[in-house]
Amino acid sequence: MERRVVITAASAITPIGHGKKQITENLLKGKSGIKPLREDELISRFIHSRVYGTVDYPIEYDFKRSHRKTMGPVAYYACQVAKEVLEQSGLTQDFIASGKLGVAFGSIHGSPTVQRDIYKIFFEAKDKASYQGIGAVDYLKSMVHTTAVNITKMFGITGRVISSGTACTTASQSIGFGYETIKYGLQDAMLCGGADEYDTITVAVFDNLLACSTAFNDEPQRTPRPFDKSRDGLVVGEGGGAVMLEEYEFARKRGANIIAEVIGFACNNNGGDLILPNLAGITATLRLGVENAKINPQDIDLISAHATATKMGDIIEAQAIGAIFGNHPYVTALKSYIGHTMAACGAIETIMSLYMMEDGFIAPTINLEEIDERCTIIKHVQKVLTHPVKTTAVQNFAFGGVNTILILRKFS
Amino acid sequence: MTRQEIEQEIKNIFSREFEIENPGMDDNLREKYEFDSIDAIELLLEIEKMLGFELTQEEKKQAMDIRTINQICDYIERIIQTRKTTG
Numbered sequence: 001m002e003r004r005v006v007i008t009a010a011s012a013i014t015p016i017g018h019g020k021k022q023i024t025e026n027l028l029k030g031k032s033g034i035k036p037l038r039e040d041e042l043i044s045r046f047i048h049s050r051v052y053g054t055v056d057y058p059i060e061y062d063f064k065r066s067h068r069k070t071m072g073p074v075a076y077y078a079c080q081v082a083k084e085v086l087e088q089s090g091l092t093q094d095f096i097a098s099g100k101l102g103v104a105f106g107s108i109h110g111s112p113t114v115q116r117d118i119y120k121i122f123f124e125a126k127d128k129a130s131y132q133g134i135g136a137v138d139y140l141k142s143m144v145h146t147t148a149v150n151i152t153k154m155f156g157i158t159g160r161v162i163s164s165g166t167a168c169t170t171a172s173q174s175i176g177f178g179y180e181t182i183k184y185g186l187q188d189a190m191l192c193g194g195a196d197e198y199d200t201i202t203v204a205v206f207d208n209l210l211a212c213s214t215a216f217n218d219e220p221q222r223t224p225r226p227f228d229k230s231r232d233g234l235v236v237g238e239g240g241g242a243v244m245l246e247e248y249e250f251a252r253k254r255g256a257n258i259i260a261e262v263i264g265f266a267c268n269n270n271g272g273d274l275i276l277p278n279l280a281g282i283t284a285t286l287r288l289g290v291e292n293a294k295i296n297p298q299d300i301d302l303i304s305a306h307a308t309a310t311k312m313g314d315i316i317e318a319q320a321i322g323a324i325f326g327n328h329p330y331v332t333a334l335k336s337y338i339g340h341t342m343a344a345c346g347a348i349e350t351i352m353s354l355y356m357m358e359d360g361f362i363a364p365t366i367n368l369e370e371i372d373e374r375c376t377i378i379k380h381v382q383k384v385l386t387h388p389v390k391t392t393a394v395q396n397f398a399f400g401g402v403n404t405i406l407i408l409r410k411f412s
Numbered sequence: 413m414t415r416q417e418i419e420q421e422i423k424n425i426f427s428r429e430f431e432i433e434n435p436g437m438d439d440n441l442r443e444k445y446e447f448d449s450i451d452a453i454e455l456l457l458e459i460e461k462m463l464g465f466e467l468t469q470e471e472k473k474q475a476m477d478i479r480t481i482n483q484i485c486d487y488i489e490r491i492i493q494t495r496k497t498t499g
């Protein structure tokens with residue numbers, strides 16, 4: 001039995017704002033959320049890339065201590081967007097606690113802030129008193145499924161927990177696995193998403209791989225530059241995003257506000273190199289996604305590309321899009337606004353795509369001034385388009401050779 | 413420490429560390445304030461600071477069934493008494 005799956009709520013905390021109004025306004029304005037890298041008084045002084053997709057506005061959290069005590073910064077993002085999505089959805093507490101609602105939520109490696117504090121004690125503990133500084137809750141704050149289970153705890157959710165930790169495909173897998181969980185009748189609803197907190201270790205990893213942007217350190221808002229000739233790498237970012245997926249009949253009968261339908265998902269692996277983008281693997285993902293959605297490639301109106309602004313990644317993605325979709329769909333690179341929000345990117349980019357479908361516009365790839373000639377085979381968007389979007393593909397690819405595509409259709 | 417001093421210090425710890433203000437002496441901390449095993453471990457660290465010595469693993473395990481402020485005060489008095497006896 002295959003059931004239809006719809007999206008009934010969405011919320012995101014991003015470097016260009018929190019919630020639909022701010023995010024949509026800033027997409028329409030072409031505003032960048034890239035800021036100078038903050039000093040961490042540890043390794044930041046060695047990092048060549050001096051830019052970061054930063055959430056630098058205040059967020060009013062209202063979490064009681066019994067919940068806060070197991071939350072690192074990443075769980076604050078996760079629980080806040082989860083709270084907003086649950087409120088938007090209008091689901092009753094009886095349903096939320098019924099076992100029919102599950103959670104699919106992840107981060108790339110729990111809370112690095114908390115891990116850093118643990119390792120500080122690990123390396124510097126001189127006596128038993130300092131050893132006891134490793135608190136009873138530190139593991140709960142820093143474990144890889146900390147976001148998912150802080151959400152279940154806070155809202156009394158008793159269904160399945162899926163906590164993907166596949167780097168940049170964490171949230172797209174969360175949504176995709178949530179979709180499959182409902183589609184095949186294992187749960188009636190899934191709260192899905194991803195989050196990552198401010199973290200210089202992630203920047204250092206990409207920096208040492210020569211994959212981070214360094215040429216625009218004095219002009220942060222001019223980078224990243226997906227598909228642009230002068231792109232010079234990715235910019236790490238932070239944030240969180242969540243969506244509520246529900247089985248269609250259940251949502252319809254309770255009168256839920258249905259934003260869109262998830263009509264397809266595919267996920268595969270390159271089966272080889274864990275870092276380099278792989279044309280065959282990514283092309284296969286896109287093909288599998290179209291097959292899963294039971295549509296024709298020309299049915300896709302808009303692609304939210306993974307497009308991190310690395311030299312090779314963007315070219316290979318453009319080639320894969322060209323091979324499967326030709327130059328029919330518009331292609332936008334939303335990381336140009338917010339940087340690469342890691343575990344959150346699949347959710348945030350899905351949510352931005354939902355906003356565009358709802359409001360009938362396509363946000364351009366900012367900083368795309370001169371298209372790299374090797375990326376010209378696809379239809380780029382360089383200014384805001386007022387254009388109805390019925391079907392969108394959201395693409396994400398991760399270290400480890402994991403590739404995903406989600407296909408969303410505006411609900412009518 | 414007198415019983416009154418212990419009670420006051422425990423209430424201070426509950427206010428400062430657990431954001432629990434003026435708990436009743438016989439309130440069930442788990443049921444009324446969601447005070448759980450994680451909090452119990454943190455409370456034991458605070459009690460060690462208050463007493464100025466480390467609790468043994470065995471003494472800590474004895475605290476795991478405590479449910480009320482009165483029981484916490486009894487526990488602390490017992491620990492103090494045992495240490496006096498054993499030197």
